[in-house]
Amino acid sequence: MRIPGLAAALCVLVYSVAAIDLVPGDEASIKSAASTIAFGLAKYYTGNNTGDTPGNLPDPYFWWEAGAMFGTLVDYWALTGDDSYNAITTQAILHQATDKGDFMPPNQTRTLGNDDQGFWGMAAMSAAENNFPNPPPDQPQWLALAQSLFNQYASRWDTEKCGGGLRWQIFTFNNGFNYKNSISNGCFFNIAARLARYTGNATYAEWAEKVWAWQESAGLIDGNYTVKDGVHVRLDSPTCDTMDENQWSYNAGIFLHGAAVMYNHTDGSPQWRERVDGVLASTMATFVDPSTGVLVEQLCEPSGFCNLDQRSFKGYLTRWLAGTAQMAPHTRDAVRPLLEADAAAAARSCVGDAPPPDFRGHPGTACGFRWTTGQFDGSTGVGEHMNALSAMMYTLVVSEAAAAGNGPRPPLTADTGGTSTGNPGAAAAHDEPSLGYAEITLGDRVAAGFVTSAIALGVVAGSAFVII
Numbered sequence: 001m002r003i004p005g006l007a008a009a010l011c012v013l014v015y016s017v018a019a020i021d022l023v024p025g026d027e028a029s030i031k032s033a034a035s036t037i038a039f040g041l042a043k044y045y046t047g048n049n050t051g052d053t054p055g056n057l058p059d060p061y062f063w064w065e066a067g068a069m070f071g072t073l074v075d076y077w078a079l080t081g082d083d084s085y086n087a088i089t090t091q092a093i094l095h096q097a098t099d100k101g102d103f104m105p106p107n108q109t110r111t112l113g114n115d116d117q118g119f120w121g122m123a124a125m126s127a128a129e130n131n132f133p134n135p136p137p138d139q140p141q142w143l144a145l146a147q148s149l150f151n152q153y154a155s156r157w158d159t160e161k162c163g164g165g166l167r168w169q170i171f172t173f174n175n176g177f178n179y180k181n182s183i184s185n186g187c188f189f190n191i192a193a194r195l196a197r198y199t200g201n202a203t204y205a206e207w208a209e210k211v212w213a214w215q216e217s218a219g220l221i222d223g224n225y226t227v228k229d230g231v232h233v234r235l236d237s238p239t240c241d242t243m244d245e246n247q248w249s250y251n252a253g254i255f256l257h258g259a260a261v262m263y264n265h266t267d268g269s270p271q272w273r274e275r276v277d278g279v280l281a282s283t284m285a286t287f288v289d290p291s292t293g294v295l296v297e298q299l300c301e302p303s304g305f306c307n308l309d310q311r312s313f314k315g316y317l318t319r320w321l322a323g324t325a326q327m328a329p330h331t332r333d334a335v336r337p338l339l340e341a342d343a344a345a346a347a348r349s350c351v352g353d354a355p356p357p358d359f360r361g362h363p364g365t366a367c368g369f370r371w372t373t374g375q376f377d378g379s380t381g382v383g384e385h386m387n388a389l390s391a392m393m394y395t396l397v398v399s400e401a402a403a404a405g406n407g408p409r410p411p412l413t414a415d416t417g418g419t420s421t422g423n424p425g426a427a428a429a430h431d432e433p434s435l436g437y438a439e440i441t442l443g444d445r446v447a448a449g450f451v452t453s454a455i456a457l458g459v460v461a462g463s464a465f466v467i468i
Contacts, residue, residue: 022347040361041385055092064116071123078130101140118187121149128420129411148426162240181230186254225278257320260327312383315390322394345371346391352376
């Protein structure tokens with residue numbers, strides 16, 4: 001058997017520790033390893049237990065990461081054919097979509113961000129593109145859910161501050177409302193691009209162009225195609241001249257993939273090719289460890305200070321790198337060695353023994369976070385397992401079989417066999433929930449400060465009285 005890409009240079013190398021056996025380039029081996037990791041990932045989910053809420057992960061995981069997990073499981077089914085988790089995935093997405101089909105469950109209002117909705121919307125979009133089994137006719141459909149979110153995003157486009165863009169948070173009373181970040185706008189861009197390709201509707205493509213142009217005008221995508229985190233909205237000015245220049249892997253990945261989709265949709269537009277190549281080069285230079293050749297979350301991973309969210313980012317970049325290779329085949333030769341190196345490194349990290357509640361999968365198959373160590377690093381969780389699952393299964397997308405047309409099929413469109421039913425006017429028939437709050441002003445913050453101080457002084461005085 002011929003082992004492709006990086007594996008050919010390594011001859012035939014088998015990573016075998018505990019229950020994880022991975023032969024790079026061997027489809028059966030990859031699917032077997034992915035099955036083991038998917039089992040461990042699904043064990044973190046409790047939403048299908050009696051009395052729990054379908055779609056929610058237990059504390060300390062936030063709602064958005066559950067959406068990311070079910071998007072990963074949609075792709076897992078599409079790539080492996082294993083339908084073990086289809087029922088919980090369908091139940092979770094439909095429950096969190098609510099009866100209105102808007103991914104705005106009331107119990108998430110206090111922390112509901114545009115990016116949070118985006119990961120659920122992208123899960124629905126992936127379901128449409130992969131012909132994931134459609135919901136019953138009386139339930140919201142996958143394509144319609146993605147269209148509903150697009151319509152909400154378009155209605156929230158804010159030209160009064162920074163000349164456009166989406167804010168991070170949806171409601172004025174949430175911390176982060178006065179911040180416009182790349183991941184929220186990246187979700188809008190990514191979904192718009194994919195809807196344009198799936199439906200052929202020019203409006204979606206126009207919005208994708210608009211979001212990209214705003215990112216550039218705001219300085220969040222610079223001349224080197226570096227994607228920066230966000231800009232702060234000023235209360236006393238329409239400009240946004242204070243920027244968070246941090247670079248995170250999922251920000252780069254979401255724009256890379258969306259650009260590749262637009263490249264595909266426009267039949268190889270030179271402008272979109274330049275953008276794809278630029279973001280890919282920047283991504284490779286920033287998020288690939290030079291000594292090991294695998295992905296690293298460069299801002300926090302070397303220091304060991306990645307938080308729960310950040311420990312899942314590499315998996316999304318992996319997903320979008322594979323998607324980029326599908327949509328822009330000229331990138332495959334650059335993407336494939338990286339994904340194969342990641343898969344091998346991830347397999348070496350999935351050999352941990354972690355007791356519940358940290359891990360409930362097969363003993364000896366807990367996956368670590370760092371792929372640069374060559375071993376399990378003791379860090380386990382939903383993010384770590386999504387990363388490892390993604391690292392393994394997305395190599396199927398860039399395999400020699402896939403290049404020859406015998407691997408996973410490219411994402412479908414309405415013209416190439418996609419069966420999901422759409423609703424271009426979804427979410428337009430109802431208003432978003434509102435508690436009637438006006439935008440937080442500087443005066444509001446000052447007043448709140450006085451109230452807080454008064455309460456604190458009251459507590460101190462009352463405590464002193466009790467002690468005396």
